[in-house]
Amino acid sequence: KQYGALLSFVHALPGGNRSYSFLNGPGADKMLKRQDLDPSLLAEADVLHVSSIILAGANPSRTTQLAVLREAKNLGKLVTYDLNYRPAFFENKDEARMSILLSVPYADIIKGTEEEINMLYGLDLDASAERLFSAGISLVVVTRGANGSILYGKDYKIELDAGDAEPLDTTAAGDCFFGSLIASLLAQTPSLSLDRESVERAALLARAAAAISITRWGGMQAMPYLREITQE
Numbered sequence: 001k002q003y004g005a006l007l008s009f010v011h012a013l014p015g016g017n018r019s020y021s022f023l024n025g026p027g028a029d030k031m032l033k034r035q036d037l038d039p040s041l042l043a044e045a046d047v048l049h050v051s052s053i054i055l056a057g058a059n060p061s062r063t064t065q066l067a068v069l070r071e072a073k074n075l076g077k078l079v080t081y082d083l084n085y086r087p088a089f090f091e092n093k094d095e096a097r098m099s100i101l102l103s104v105p106y107a108d109i110i111k112g113t114e115e116e117i118n119m120l121y122g123l124d125l126d127a128s129a130e131r132l133f134s135a136g137i138s139l140v141v142v143t144r145g146a147n148g149s150i151l152y153g154k155d156y157k158i159e160l161d162a163g164d165a166e167p168l169d170t171t172a173a174g175d176c177f178f179g180s181l182i183a184s185l186l187a188q189t190p191s192l193s194l195d196r197e198s199v200e201r202a203a204l205l206a207r208a209a210a211a212i213s214i215t216r217w218g219g220m221q222a223m224p225y226l227r228e229i230t231q232e
Contacts, residue, residue, distance in 0.1 A: 032061040048072040055099040056089035069106035083112035111141040143174040156196040165211040172219035180209035
């Protein structure tokens with residue numbers, strides 16, 4: 001049996017927006033086994049980042065992700081989780097919701113669009129954040145495109161606008177924001193702090209990074225260097 005790779009196609013739309021389509025056959029990403037992963041990578045890591053895409057479809061990849069999440073939790077690693085819901089990968093929304101929720105108990109910081117966060121429990125953002133805190137999440141990050149972002153801590157709510165950058169291509173802007181946020185939080189102190197001041201400072205840097213990324217074409221190649229962000 002032949003296995004290939006997941007192919008993603010990004011369609012540019014007016015105003016910097018985009019839509020996605022996927023060729024998602026029996027790819028190698030569905031066949032990941034725990035023994036395929038070097039144990040030292042997790043032991044040496046500061047952060048384990050996962051998304052929901054690998055949870056769609058059959059094992060072994062789903063079981064592998066959950067096993068690695070348990071190991072990360074036992075090792076005291078920071079776990080970040082991008083919901084990254086793609087309808088084409090799941091049978092229906094209920095199946096997606098149940099699959100996505102499997103990883104929630106292991107995560108510390110979760111990121112999603114407004115629609116993705118609301119889908120988890122069928123609640124509005126504020127109520128969804130409360131449910132996620134009850135499940136063990138410490139920080140909820142909501143990316144809202146042109147409407148900016150909302151960050152929920154257990155005792156605060158931070159709302160940021162998107163800034164005034166003119167978008168050329170918004171592909172991976174949310175990923176840029178989230179990655180920059182986590183990197184900034186880790187760089188602030190020897191031990192991670194998710195108090196309001198620390199999170200707001202990191203979010204402002206992340207917003208600057210995302211604002212630069214949307215003025216360039218593409219996903220990976222649009223990501224700015226730290227020196228570019230701090231010059232803004």
